[in-house]
Amino acid sequence: MSKQVPTREKMTTIGEGGKRFWLYPARFHGLWLKRRQIVAAVLILVFFVMPWIKINGQQAILLDIAERKFAFFGLVVWPQDFPILWFFVAGTAILILFLTAQWGRIWCGWACPQTVFLEHVFRKIEIWIEGDAAQRRKLDRAPLSFDKFRKKALKYLIFIVISSHFANTVLCYFVGTDQVLEMTFQPPAQNWGWFTFMAFFNFMFFVDFAWFREQFCLIACPYGRFQSVLLDSDSMIVGYDHNRGEPRGKLRKNQTQDKGDCIDCFRCVAVCPTGIDIRQGLQMECVNCTACMDACDEMMEKVKKPKGLIRYTSIANLEGRIRRFLRPRVIIYAMLVLGFYSTGTYLMLYKRDLSIQFVRPPGQSFTISAETTVSNQFHAKATNKTDKSYTLIPEVGPEFQVVxxxxxxVIPPASTATNPVFVRKNRDAFHASGKEKVVVSFMDAETKKLVFDLEVTVMGPSK
Ligand code: SF4
Ligand code: SF4
Incomplete structure (x- = not known):
């Protein structure tokens, strides 16, 4: 395939006739790469270790959609608590707006699993087996030989093993590590549903990291599509200093002073994982991976010019203005994030794990039996949001009876239960107003300790 020159008008990865133009990002070194590698190593470690950590017998992070049970470091959220989750979801959505407005696509370049695994795991393995950009291109163009087969087979075998481990770990977050382990050692026929789901995910991850790659960021990721509305001229971007770099030109002996610092070496383009030329300005395809910053710094060092021709900057800085860190939109975002998170945290910390309500059935509010006892019927509805069972005995204050x-x-774990309950009192002792309040206490059947109490209004005949 002929060489594709990046332009702002069309995607580099779309070749002639709409065909995929395969990218071969070159190997590079640099300070930013080292920093990103450290962050990536920590994130990968956390990702693989987290499903094995338990707090109070509960997986530290569990998003069990089938059971509708979410756990976060000891805090368990049941379906009944989903309104509380809304505060965290809304807070996180605005946090993304805040982070993007301030630090641009820092998530994409440093923490997105797609970038972390593609650039720091799969691409590294590919370079290790097939060599740098030119060797990889040559290998792909070469006819099938034993050497080509050996290299490709080894690469894809390793990719399959890693993709499978990745998919299993993702499943641990959604199903639970114990269940995944159990299913792993059972014959597939016992868990056809999950087995198919797993095989599908293994395949999807493999296809993504082996073939789809940067296309995920360019055409599939919704966050990437929103960049043009999330960034402003004060947001941090990876940018080329046009004033310093232009007019660009190859480095020659006896170079005149009117030349810019860019020596037009195309190293920044060669290392770019999305195949763009950052010198053409801010582009949607840029995932802020900093590869071009390292590549250009390396060149600047070689030609003895100051580093930072491509650097973390902002459009304001590049246009000679001072970057404003505090802007009204950013302050509003920060306040909203704080508001949503603190409200959610407060509700979460003070939520009751067991709640009981008394609901009166429609119709008669009370009955009088044998002309002596006033009886009120209720449906007691209990919601148990814990993973332990409760066994309760109801009690009421003096003069009242509860049946x-x-x-x-018995209220089983993570469930709701209903119990018909009658609260009774002697007719003669009933208050003249025909209305009395009484506290119904639910005691633990074994320890006799109070578990839950609520005030109930009891109706009777008025005198
Ligand atoms: S332009 Fe630079 S920062 Fe942006 S994706 Fe390409 S290499 Fe990464
Ligand atoms: S790496 Fe630097 S010097 Fe080379 S073309 Fe890119 S911006 Fe110019």
Whole structure:
């Protein structure tokens, strides 16, 4: 395939006739790469280790969609708590707006799993087996030989093993590590559903990292598509200093002073994983990976010019203005994030793991039996948001009686239960207003300790 020159008008990865133009990003070294490698190593470690960590017997992070149960470092969120989750979801959405407005696509370049695994795992393996850009291109163009088959087979075998480990770990977050382990040692026939799901994910991850690659960022990722509205002239970007670099030109002996610092070596283009030329200005395809910063710094060092021709900057800086860190939009975002997160945290910390409500069935509010006892019927509805079972016995204050259909009342873990309950009082002792309040206490059947109490209004005949 002929050489594709990046332009702003069309995507570099779309070749003639709409065909995919395969990229061969070159190997490079530099300070930013070292920093990103450290961050990537920590993130990969956390990603693989986290599903094995348990807090109070509960997986540290679990997003069990099938069971509708989410766990975050000891805090368990049940479906009944989903309104609380809304505060965290809204806070996170605005946090993304805040981070992007301030630091641009820092997520894409440093922490996105697509970048972290592609650039720091899969690409590294590919370079290790097939060599740098020119060797990889040559190998792909060469006819099939034993050497080509050996290299490709080894590469894809390693890719399959890593993709499979990656997919299994993702599954641990959504199903639970214990269950994934159990299913792993069972024959597939026992878990056809999950087995198919797993095989599909293994395949998808493999295809993504082996073939789809930068296309995910360019055409599939919704976050990437929103960049043009999320960034402003004060947001941090990876940018080329046009004033310093232009007019560009090859380095020659007896060079005149009117030349810019860019020696037009195309190293920044050669290392770019999305195949763009950052010298053409800010582009949607730029994932802020800093590869061109390292590549250009290396060249600047060689030609003894100051580093930073491509650097972390902002459009304001590049246009000679001072970058404003605090802007109204950023302050509003920060306040909203703080508001949503603190409200969510407060509700989460003070939520009751067991709640009981008394609901009156429609119809008669009270009955009088044998002309002596006023009786109020209720449906007691309990919601148990924990993973332990409760066994409760209802009690009421003096002069009242409580009779429950299920006594003791067992409320299984992570479920709701209903129990018909009658609260009774002697007619003669009933208040003249025909209305009294009484506290119904639910005691633990074994320890006799109070678990839950609520105030109930009891109706009777007025005098
Ligand atoms: S232009 Fe630079 S920072 Fe942007 S994706 Fe390409 S190499 Fe990475
Ligand atoms: S790496 Fe630097 S010097 Fe070379 S072409 Fe890119 S911007 Fe110019």
């Amino acid at each position: 429950a259909a299920h006594n003791p009342w």
